[in-house]
Every structure is written in C-alpha cells, then in structure tokens.
Amino acid sequence: MQILFLSRWYPYPANNGSKLRIWNLLRALGRRHTVTLVSFVDPAEGTPDLEGLRGIVSEVHTVPWREFDPGSLRALVGFFALAPRWMVDTFSPQMAETIRRVLHSQKYDLVIASQVVMGAYAGHFENVPAILEEVELGVYFQKQERAVSAFRKIRHSLTLFKLRLYLRNLLKRFSGYTVVSEREKGLLEGMVSGSERVRIIPNCVELEDYRDIRMPKRENSLIYAGSFRYDVNYEAMQWFVGEVFPRILAEIPTAQLTITGDPAGKRIEPRTHVMQVGLVPDVRPVVASSMISLAPLQTGGGTRLKILEAMALRSPVVSTSKGAEGLEVRAGEHLLVADSPQDFAAAVIRLLKDETLRESITEAGYRLVEEKYSWQKALIFFLKWIETIPTGSLSGISQLETRHVDDDEKN
Known part of the structure; x- marks a missing residue:
C-alpha cells in the first residue's frame, strides 16, 4: 500500500x-x-x-x-x-x-x-x-x-x-x-x-533495541526520563523533588536523582543531589545504570513507555497508581506502587536497600515486557x-x- x-x-x-x-x-x-x-x-x-x-x-x-x-x-x-x-x-x-x-x-x-x-x-x-x-x-x-x-x-x-x-x-x-x-x-x-x-x-518496546544495553549500576541512583513539554512530567517531578526526595535523603543521604528529557524552558528548583541534565544523545545507558526508575505521575492517560523502557533495561520501577495505569502489572511483583509522599519514599528506600527484592522486580518486569509489551x-x-x-x-x-x-x- x-x-x-x-x-x-x-x-x-x-x-x-x-x-x-x-x-x-x-x-x-x-x-x-x-x-x-x-x-x-x-x-x-x-x-x-x-x-x-x-x-x-x-x-x-x-x-x-x-x-x-x-x-x-x-x-x-x-x-x-x-x-x-x-x-x-x-x-x-x-x-x-x-x-x-x-x-x-x-x-x-x-x-x-x-x-x-x-x-x-x-x-x-x-x-x-x-x-x-x-x-x-x-x-x-x-x-x-x-x-x-x-x-x-x-x-x-x-x-x-x-x-x-x-x-x-x-x-x-x-x-x-x-x-x-x-x-x-x-x-x-x-x-x-x-x-x-x-x-x-x-x-x-522493541526488545532488540535494549537487549545489549548493560551498564554497571550507580550506587543509590534514581532516574526520571520524561520531557517537560508534557506538563504531566513536570508536575510529577515537582511533587517528587519537593515532597518525596527529602524523605529519601533523610534515610539514604547518598541518593542521587537524575532527570533527563527536554526541559522545555521549565527548571526544577536546584537541590542537593538533583541533576536536571536535559536531553541526552541516548537515554538508554543512563536508565540501565540507575538502580531505580521513577514514575511518580499524578495525572495523564495511556500507558507509560518510560516504565516499559525501564523494565526492558532492567531498571526496577517505583510508580504511583496513576503512573502504572493501563499496564497489566501486579504491584509487588513487576514494580512497586505507592501514592502518598511517605509511601513512595518508603518504597524507594526499601528497593534501594533490598538487593533480593530489586533482582526479583527486575526479572519479573523484563519477563512482562517480553510476554505482553513487545x-x-x-x-x-x-x-x-x-x-x-x-x-x-x-x-x-x-x-x-x-x-x-x-x-x-x-x-
């Protein structure tokens, strides 16, 4: 045709x-x-x-x-x-x-x-x-x-x-x-x-685009990959940086947050341990090297490619219920889900500290992408x-x- x-x-x-x-x-x-x-x-x-x-x-x-x-x-x-x-x-x-x-x-x-x-x-x-x-x-x-x-x-x-x-x-x-x-x-x-x-x-996701991206994990590293041209992403990071991340730092002072994606003229207020790097030539190695990928979305529709990409890159995910909406996922198996600032911070802290849980979430998420989201x-x-x-x-x-x-x- x-x-x-x-x-x-x-x-x-x-x-x-x-x-x-x-x-x-x-x-x-x-x-x-x-x-x-x-x-x-x-x-x-x-x-x-x-x-x-x-x-x-x-x-x-x-x-x-x-x-x-x-x-x-x-x-x-x-x-x-x-x-x-x-x-x-x-x-x-x-x-x-x-x-x-x-x-x-x-x-x-x-x-x-x-x-x-x-x-x-x-x-x-x-x-x-x-x-x-x-x-x-x-x-x-x-x-x-x-x-x-x-x-x-x-x-x-x-x-x-x-x-x-x-x-x-x-x-x-x-x-x-x-x-x-x-x-x-x-x-x-x-x-x-x-x-x-x-x-x-x-x-x-096209798994062949991610299969060979393997990077050593950066200690206590978190990532959010999302363009601020979409207001939902900017809103999510304002909430996370303002209300969630300080709670994580109080427990894990070495935690580091990286924010990638087009800033679209919107900047997150400068904070300790927060890096807004903007567009990068290839976000996949940055996600693959992160211990946790974040999806703290408060609004929006559809399904979240950022979650599927993170799973394909073997970076375990912590998400809000809204962030995981539309995906056939089970909380506690494929990813962790929390909605309040206290619960979201606790989920991130738990995942950073528990290597066995991270490995379990990582493998289950990857299998989910293979089976249902290829x-x-x-x-x-x-x-x-x-x-x-x-x-x-x-x-x-x-x-x-x-x-x-x-x-x-x-x-």
Missing part, C-alpha cells in the same frame, strides 16, 4: 514517548508498505535529521510547529469555537496545504493521522480512507476531576464538552481509531458510537488490521483479537 503518515512529532531521534511509538510504527509500516511522512518539526530542535529515516520512509515533508499561545488572537477567538481553544490556535494552514499537495502528487491507499492534533486535518484527506492513531482522552477527564477551584472545574468541564462535540463530528471521517489501553477505549466509546472501529494497540507481537495485529481498512471490510476487522496477538496470529 501507499500510506501517508501524519505526525505531530518528528520521530527521529526518538527521545520522548510519542516519538518512540511513532518511530516503531513507521519501522513496521516501512517493511511492508511505501510510506510518506508529513510531520511537524519543533524549530527549537534545529534542522530535522532526514538521514535517520532513510530506508524507513520514501519521502519526508516537514512543517514548523507553533506552540499553543493562550493570549493569541486565534486562541481568544477559540473561546467561541466548537473545538477546544488549543486546537483552534495550533491549526496550521501550511500543514493543511502540504497534506493536500502530497495527496495530489500520487495515489494513496491510506492516511494514518497520529494523535488528535493531526486528526484536525481530516477535511483535507481527499476521501482517502484514514485511521486516527492513539486517541488519548484520559488527561482531559483527570484535569476536570482534579480541579481545586470552581472556576477551573467549569473551565475544564467546558473543554471536555467542546472536545466531546468536536470528536463526535471528527471521528465520522475515520474508518478506525486506536487507543493504548482499555480505559482509553472506554472513554472513547463513551463519547462516540461505533465501538467496532476502536482497536487497542498498547505502547510497547512491538514484534503488537505490530502483527496492527499491520493485519490496517490492511483491511482500504477495502472497507469492517466485518472482517471486528473478528480480530483487539488486545494481544493470539498464538495463531503469529504464524
């Missing part, structure tokens, strides 16, 4: 969770189909690395991304639009024109729009069958639930109302949609009809599914397993 893939994130280098998912999807698609990539690029990241995609996609077209500006004229006009303000403000006429131009250049069998932000361009798909990949809604519901003031609750309720109206109209333009977890599937089905079009493609397995289903979309054979699609690939599908 000729596939047009639309991405909010330029996928190489794959240095955040969204990019990792897109990168692995593109690698799989490129092995069986001819793929053209149209992607936003962040001007702050410099010139996109085209060589990194050589042999994976046949063409690359890029458009500069402009971050949401709440004070812009378009954002103010967005108060009166049916779509959420951020979608009104970030919509790019240049991206719309690029999509139209590429679609007119040759015949395409399928459009894959990655994330809701790219779904906004569905009106320019020229009647080519399309799927909306990785619809994430959980974060919007959580913002409403966690609002502490009446004003914020009303504001987030209005955003949800507009998003619901917007998606009901938008999703009619797509032949199918993917989500990363059962919870996200339930949220989507609560907004729109047509559950037979929804497929769960969980976030996974792209090799998930992509077999994804590829089989998308190849039915251009034919319109939805009845055939609905007969496929929607969560994990059964043994008979692997052959």
